[in-house]
Amino acid sequence: MVLKAQQFINSTYNKGATLGIAAVPENGNTSWTVMYALTRALQHELGITNLSDGFGPTTLSTLQTKFPVINASTKTPENILKIIQSGLYCKGYDGGKIDGTYNPTVQASVTQLKKDMGVSSALPGSGIEPKVFKGLLNMDPYVLISGGNPSIRQIQQWLNGRYVKRRDFQIIPAEGYHSRTVAQCMLFAIQYEAGMADGVANGVFGPGTQSSLKNHVLQVGSTGIWAQLFTAAMILNKRSVAFGSFTAEVSTAVTAFQTFAKLPATGKADFATWSSLLVSYGDQSRAGSACDGVTKITDARAKALYAAGYRYVGRYLYNPSTKNLLEKQIQPGELATIASNGLRCFPIYQTFNNSVDYFTPAQGAQDAEDATFWAKKFGFKDGTIIYFSVDYDALDGEVTSNVLPYFRALNNALLSSSGYKVGIYGARNVCQRVSDEGLSSTSFVCDMSSGFSGNLGYPLPTNWAFDQIDTVSVGTGDSLIEIDKNISSGRDIGQNTYNQTSVSSKLDVFFNEKLYKDALLKDLQKYLVSIGVPEIGGDGWTDRDWATLGGVTTTMAFNRILSKDILITNLARELGIRKALIQAPVLWESRKWNPTDIAADDAVIVGAKSESSTGWGQIFASSAISGWNYCVSKKIISGNLFDPIKDLRTVWFKLKDDIDFNIKCTAYLHFWDANDIGVPRPSLSMKPADIQALIGRYNGVGPKAEVYSKEVKGVYDVLENYNTLCRG
Template sequence: MDERVKDVQVWLNQTYGKVSGFKKAPENGQTGWPTIYSLREGLQHELGITALAEGFGDSTKQALSTKIGDLKPGYRGKIIKLVKGAFWCKGISPNNFTDNFDSDLTTAIKSLQEGAGITANGKLTVNLMAALFDMSAFVLIPGQGKSKVRQMQQYLNGKYGDELGILPCDGIYQRATNTALIFALQKAIGVAGANGNYGPGTVAATPTVSEGASSEVVQVIQYGLLVNGFYDGDCDGKYDADVTSAVIAFRKFMNLPPFTGKSDLSVIKGLLTSNGNTDRDSIALDTSAQLTDKDISNFKRYGFSVVGRYLTGSVGTGESKRNKYLTSDELERITDAGLRVFPIYEDGGYEIEYFSRNRGYQDGITAAKKAAELGFPSGTVIYFAVDVDIQDGDIEGTVVSYMKGVIDAVKLSPYEPGIYGTRNVCLHGEEVGMKYSFMADMSYGWSGNLGFRMPTNWAFDQFTEYPIGSTDIDQVAASGKDAGVNKFSPQLYGTISYREVAADVLKGFGKSVSAEFNKKIELVDIPSLKISVELVNSLSVADESPAITISNGKLDSISFANWLQTSGHIKGNGVDAVVNEANKVISSASITNGNVAIEASINNSGESKLKFIYHILEAKDKQLDNELSVVITVTSKPTDLFTGTKIPNVDVPKLVTQSQTDQKSWETLIGFSTVVAIAGVSIFISGGTLSVLLDLIPQLFTGLLVG
């Protein structure tokens, strides 16, 4: 918490809290948009604006323009206190929080101006105020920003800040920077009414330049190569051999023949926009239409050889609704004509609320089943669509979770997962393990495309749309990573109901009841030992515990033994006995493939709690049609449970006492409790009793070396 920021927040609420339309700032000492909005609304009130709003729009700028000339050294008023408050929130010290325009404020203004790359004269302007009353950063963001990108941002501010406004200078290539680069190009080539949009006038005026040239256009090309990751030299406007090499590399990466060092429309627009030159040639397309022989003939005539088609679903509503799913007959006609196919899955995904891990898992299963029915061969990449412009801050909790669910489902099938979406979404997909990306670059105005580079795993790039005959198509560039498929062999792809598996789990525990999810069922409930089971229709996540693989109905004994040895300090040939007991639990649920994670804790009274979280991916050699976790919780108090029972090599009371202060003793007790818990669950499944457990424990520990 920053006390100075909190002072600003408290003052804002005390001063403007009763003003109509003012939204109070959180008094937490943390700068964020709510505090910035409160600062803006306070400023609007001081400027005489009655309809307060969160933005810093034209009305605010117009009202400020009539006042800005008065805001100079010696001026006193609440506006100055708001300005100083904004500086504190920006992380630039004005040295006090008064209403006086003093020399300290002048110093703070100069600091902001220097960071923004504009003349540091200590004077407030409308554009500088807009940048100040904002969350934009003017320092290099550690771990994210790049110094050369920041230098570019400062250059653009210095040259075009009066026209464009003052842009962030944080070293991160983003939408505002991208727009400014296009604006700089327009200025350099003399486009009337430059606005940062690469429209028809800019397309028509875009020149072709090559090695030996020296101009502002070349500097824009250098900046474009820099932010796309192809150039790290000086951005001095000189088209030298290094620039030529970078252009060739960019052409090859984007598949923009001819692979020369010249920068033409395809290169320049490709560097500055997501859709690039929309008149360029390509070999691929995608369409939601179920194709006729005439469609296929037309596609061949246009030079297309790869077609993207949807595995399932329909498009349109009401009378306009029609099927979009690929059929076996259609596949035969496409391949007989010599064309290849790549599969797309989209049965939703137009709104952010659609995306979750569970939805991804279900979509992965559905897509794999349909691909198998149509005969797509092993190794085919299925592209899962994220057809919405999700903001960067929302991707992690929605689309990333969705993609992880897809990956978990598809990895059990013969296929590979791919992603369709904005550049930002696809960059996240590349990071989490999507094999290839299908770019939604045609939507060049989407925030997820502006200011983001192309992922290295791109296979297809959708860049324009038009009809061929009466059929609408999206033209798609191809990198060559995915050639599409032209040979098909339909196959069965069986799944098993997760509810059926859940019921089998309960039967294995002697509970012939209907499966209820997210509800604990007590199996053993005595003072010294409690065992419960809970069914969860998602993949529960354990706290920092490695997942031990279950494959072909057996636990990975090596990994489990390693966990016992490293986390529980248990060694010896008795480990095999513990693994065998754990496998009895797996067998009771007919788990074929999955994993198990272990959570362990001990409280101050010596009570241990072990959670075994079984993620069931396949049962009875079939993939589940939904996510399923079985959480077994074993709570025991060793000092009570084993009173009078001799445990070889273990002084239980002493171990419990030492575990409160000694890490090694704590880990040893965890290992000991794990053995007890697994044995207890196994015995219960087999119909045994507590006395059987007490008799078995000494046998399990015979030969174990604890310590």
């Protein structure tokens, strides 16, 4: 009969052309495709010209005007009756023959449909009203389905029956599952019972709704509609109570819920409890003892946070951006400041985890390596829980297809390479599902995103550690900081002591251009002139070539490294080296770039040469591959290894065209060079002789490299002098 419904659509509406769609597949299977087609067919029969898949306000109001009820005695166009019969079959009810008659079979089925919906008392009889018609032409079930909760179905039917005649209330599924639709209808119900008129009630947890809840504190013995609404909210949050009055048993269950959610355990239906049952963030005015943020915790800010009652601070292990949120990553000396002020830190790992495409097994394995690297670098001890972020509204199917495989790979890699534990940051559903698979120790819940489909209709995860509920500001003046306020369950108390690491307050900082730019440029120019490198020209340049090919002056080379100061500073911090070790060769090679280099690059481009030194740092692809692969193999950085032969040309073009990649390879090459010539790995406390030897190896070996090492070491010294001033 579903097949006959599909044939009716295709034969009546020119294989879908009349409805603005393709022909409906004639396969006998009900689906949204069929329901959308029936909705468009109804709109067409009602005279609506702008057809759409949605059974929206226009369709509803037009139907209400023309056919406020359709039954055996109304004069209804034959095709509309056939649409009803087709919808009944697609919904699982007997529509009789699809013959355009409102026969006894149709009447009996509509009567049963309304009973299943829960609206038979409010809308008695066998007629089909506009809202019932809307419920007919969708895929919502109105019978208990596999795994459904009979108590939840009872609530759904009760909501439908009590509020179906209110203007903005739409009939909801009655299949026994909580959902965002049910959650929003609960808010409508609260507003209706608070006396809000149609058009005022909007399903939003606003001031009017909150004010009403504050006036309806319930306790043992409370009965009536508010007790029904409260017990319904408890059941929807998976609390085993009877729907109806506020009994002693309900009070006991409320106390258990309050204890679980870290609310005052009063056993009453107070405002905080109402709020936590109805919206994910609950009562946002309640005090939080945990927070997270993207701003450095200074001594003044730490004191302000402690005074405000905070004890746990979430900070990020890594920030992939060199342009945005520059204090997002844990800053030098920050963990010591946090600890000295009585605060504990819990680490968060997030790069670009904001779409489904990010979550793959390969990415999970890589993130485990990266997070381990940074956690160890900052001194987090074994047993620390690292919260890996799922920072978007992951649909349930995406959790299955992408997020769970990502966390499986992440767990496998993390458990094999470190003593850290996996936590998850995300909406309620994704946190619970990852936890149910045994893939997370605790959950950091983004309940502030109350509109997420993964929050609406889902209870607080059973293993929640931190519940993010609001963005607030704490402190004033130098102590002012914006944070996300979190409730803490006590399942994770973070860290307040750390292993000794190479990360220290002596790491380089961003260059203070206002104080030192002009002076540094003058000192560089003075030094370079002293070794025969003028501001302009030299190295085989003719005046004509300089003008036409665009030579690089000392000032231009200097401005290059300043333009990449954020990248270079962060890179030096990550690697635990002096930024001058990166700046010096890049500035030197940029200034010494000449027509010979141009010709060499051109030869590679046309295939006459396999490679040349190229880019700001004038690096050979083979050298870059050696440096990159060495650093990956030693877990200095994370990434995939390059094939020295197959990837040579790809890496060369990346060195030539990608400035950031070129600069990074300049730094990585130093680690390979140090191993090659037998000097200690680059660090913050290298001896001058080792620095000079390393700089020389960057150019190669032999007499020319020895001259290079002395000349560029001089550039290093000038740069390091000013970097030291910036460090203070």
